[in-house]
Amino acid sequence: MRSMTGFGCGEAELDGNKLTCELRALNHRFLDVRVRMPEELVSQAFFVEQLARERLSRGRFDIGIRLEDGGGVARFSPTRARTVYENLLQLRDELAPGTEVPVAVLASLPQLLVDTPRTNSQGLEEVLSKAFSAAVARLDEMRAREGQALARELGQRLDALRTLSASAKVLSHGTAERQLARLRERVARLLADVTAGPDLGRLETELALLADRSDVTEELVRLASHFDQFEALLTDAEPVGRRLEFLLQEMSREANTLGSKSQDVKLSHLVVDIKSQLEKIREQVQNVE
Numbered sequence: 001m002r003s004m005t006g007f008g009c010g011e012a013e014l015d016g017n018k019l020t021c022e023l024r025a026l027n028h029r030f031l032d033v034r035v036r037m038p039e040e041l042v043s044q045a046f047f048v049e050q051l052a053r054e055r056l057s058r059g060r061f062d063i064g065i066r067l068e069d070g071g072g073v074a075r076f077s078p079t080r081a082r083t084v085y086e087n088l089l090q091l092r093d094e095l096a097p098g099t100e101v102p103v104a105v106l107a108s109l110p111q112l113l114v115d116t117p118r119t120n121s122q123g124l125e126e127v128l129s130k131a132f133s134a135a136v137a138r139l140d141e142m143r144a145r146e147g148q149a150l151a152r153e154l155g156q157r158l159d160a161l162r163t164l165s166a167s168a169k170v171l172s173h174g175t176a177e178r179q180l181a182r183l184r185e186r187v188a189r190l191l192a193d194v195t196a197g198p199d200l201g202r203l204e205t206e207l208a209l210l211a212d213r214s215d216v217t218e219e220l221v222r223l224a225s226h227f228d229q230f231e232a233l234l235t236d237a238e239p240v241g242r243r244l245e246f247l248l249q250e251m252s253r254e255a256n257t258l259g260s261k262s263q264d265v266k267l268s269h270l271v272v273d274i275k276s277q278l279e280k281i282r283e284q285v286q287n288v289e
Contacts, residue, residue, distance in 0.1 A: 001151050001234055001235070001237075001240055001288060002140070002143040002147035002288070003142075003146030003147045003287050003289065004028070004287055005059075005143070005146065006025045006142035006143040007022070007023065007025070007139065007142060008022075008023045008135040008136060008137065008138030008139030008140070008141075008142065009022050009135055009138055010023075010132060010133065010136070011134065012128075012130040012131040013127070014067075014123065017068060018067070018068045019065065019066070019127055019131050020065070020068070021063065021064070021065055021128070021134070021135040022063070022064040022065075022135065023061060023062075023063055023135040023136065023139050024061070024062040024063075025139060025143065026062070027059065027060070027286055027287055028058065028059050028060035029058070030058065031053065032061070033049050033052045033053060033060075034060070035048050035049050035052075035063045037065045038065065038067050041067060044065075044124060044128060047125055051132050052132075055132075055133075055136055056136070058239060059289060084106060085106060088101050088105065143289065146287075147288070147289070150287060151234045151235070154230075154281060157280060158227055158281075161223075161227060161277050161278070161281075164270055164274050165223050165227070168267055168271070171270065172215075172220065172264075172267060215261070216257075216258050216262070216267075219254045219258045219261070222250075222254050223254045230247045230248075233247075240289075241288040244288055245282075245285055248278060248282050255271060255274050255278060256275075259272075
């Protein structure tokens with residue numbers, strides 16, 4: 001099991017230039033890929049996005065690609081600076097003649113004043129794949145560590161749910177019998193003021209059916225089954241977030257039925273505690289891939 005959040009960085013070399021791929025992963029219900037590329041590589045944005053969709057699953061992924069020269073520092077270009085400033089003056093003359101254009105305005109356009117690393121397209125996809133794969137490997141390492149921590153936390157919450165479920169099973173023992181006795185007592189009080197005699201056989205059958213509806217054995221059995229399935233997924237190496245969410249929905253459904261059937265105050269309190277634990281687990285599962 002892995003977390004959906006993390007960071008990874010990979011590097012590769014192309015014609016003496018350093019290409020860096022940074023990969024940030026965030027929580028998201030589906031797969032959302034966003035790619036940022038330098039101007040000279042923007043034609044490869046779709047290729048990088050396809051790499052991501054082949055290698056990644058659920059989550060939002062922000063991919064940033066940088067390309068630097070061998071020295072690692074972009075070089076200031078006086079020639080490009082002059083060209084940019086002259087173009088600004090021409091635009092000024094067209095739009096607002098006489099307006100002052102300070103040289104300092106160039107400081108707000110740093111990306112236009114540097115020589116960008118030169119590279120050719122040959123082998124570019126291979127280099128991008130190499131840098132991306134390295135970033136994914138680092139990301140997976142981080143998400144695996146966080147996933148282990150999540151698994152421990154979820155395991156502890158699951159143990160708490162099992163304890164609460166066991167207590168509910170003890171409290172629910174003989175629930176149907178107690179409910180039948182209460183119903184018989186109420187009916188007896190009502191019949192004391194009725195002159196015409198009812199069909200006692202039919203009445204007893206209806207009372208037994210009503211009492212049986214308060215039996216929560218099936219709900220507790222299904223909860224125990226869901227707990228076992230949930231625990232098995234905590235050690236699965238494949239993405240399990242969606243399956244965990246489905247099991248949580250089923251657990252919540254059983255807990256709601258358990259609460260609606262409960263005729264005991266203590267059992268009702270236990271159901272509230274069960275729902276509270278389920279909500280805490282739900283918050284953590286949102287971070288699982």
